[in-house]
Amino acid sequence: KAGVTQTPRYLIKTRGQQVTLSCSPISGHRSVSWYQQTPGQGLQFLFEYFSETQRNKGNFPGRFSGRQFSNSRSEMNVSTLELGDSALYLCASSSGTNLDTQYFGPGTRLTVL
Amino acid sequence: SQQGEEDPQALSIQEGENATMNCSYKTSINNLQWYRQNSGRGLVHLILIRSNEREKHSGRLRVTLDTSKKSSSLLITASRAADTASYFCATDGAAGNKLTFGGGTRVLVKP
Numbered sequence: 001k002a003g004v005t006q007t008p009r010y011l012i013k014t015r016g017q018q019v020t021l022s023c024s025p026i027s028g029h030r031s032v033s034w035y036q037q038t039p040g041q042g043l044q045f046l047f048e049y050f051s052e053t054q055r056n057k058g059n060f061p062g063r064f065s066g067r068q069f070s071n072s073r074s075e076m077n078v079s080t081l082e083l084g085d086s087a088l089y090l091c092a093s094s095s096g097t098n099l100d101t102q103y104f105g106p107g108t109r110l111t112v113l
Numbered sequence: 114s115q116q117g118e119e120d121p122q123a124l125s126i127q128e129g130e131n132a133t134m135n136c137s138y139k140t141s142i143n144n145l146q147w148y149r150q151n152s153g154r155g156l157v158h159l160i161l162i163r164s165n166e167r168e169k170h171s172g173r174l175r176v177t178l179d180t181s182k183k184s185s186s187l188l189i190t191a192s193r194a195a196d197t198a199s200y201f202c203a204t205d206g207a208a209g210n211k212l213t214f215g216g217g218t219r220v221l222v223k224p
Binding site: 004031033035042043044045048050055056058088090092094096100101102103104105106107109 | 146148153154155156157158161201203210211212213214215216217
C-alpha cells in the first residue's frame, strides 16, 4: 500500500496570506489527523476528520480549518498567516478506531516571511 | 499542551550500546505509541502498546508500560548509526484519535 502523501512538501508565504495543505491517507483509511510541529511547542494536535466530519479539535484559533472529502483526502487551510505559523505540518491516517496505529506523512514545511 | 515528558531530552551513545528513554504521561490512556523522526521529516511508527499490555518487543526495540506509574520506556538494543533520530512517545485517551506527544528524546549514535 502507498503511504500517506502530503503536498506540497515546502511552502513559503508572507504574513497575511492564506495557505492550503493537502493530505492523501493510506487507501482504506477513513481518519485523517493534522499536527503542527514547532521547536518551541513541539507536536500539537490540530484536528481530526473521520468520514468527512470533524471529530476532534485542538486548541488552535479559528484561522486554522480543515475539511475532508468523500475519498478521505483532507485539506487544511490557514488564513491570515502569522510568523508564528511557520512550522512542519504533519498529517496522520488511520482506520479511525481508537485502538489503531496512526501513520504519518512526510509533512509540509511552511515558512511565513 | 503536552501530556508527556520524555527523559532524557538528549542521549549520546556509541554504536553497539543500548539506548533507553522514558516517557511519563498524566491521564489515563488507551494506547501508547513510539515514533521516530529523522531531521524534521515525518514520523515513523515504531511500536504501539495497549493499556492492558506491560511489555512488547519488535526487532531490537523493547517497550514497557506501567500504567500505575503512568510511564513507559523504550529500549533500543545494539544501536546503529542509523538509529540517530528523535524519538517521541504519544498517548491517546478517550477522545478518539487525538494523540498527545511528549517533547522527544534526541538520540545520537556515534559510529
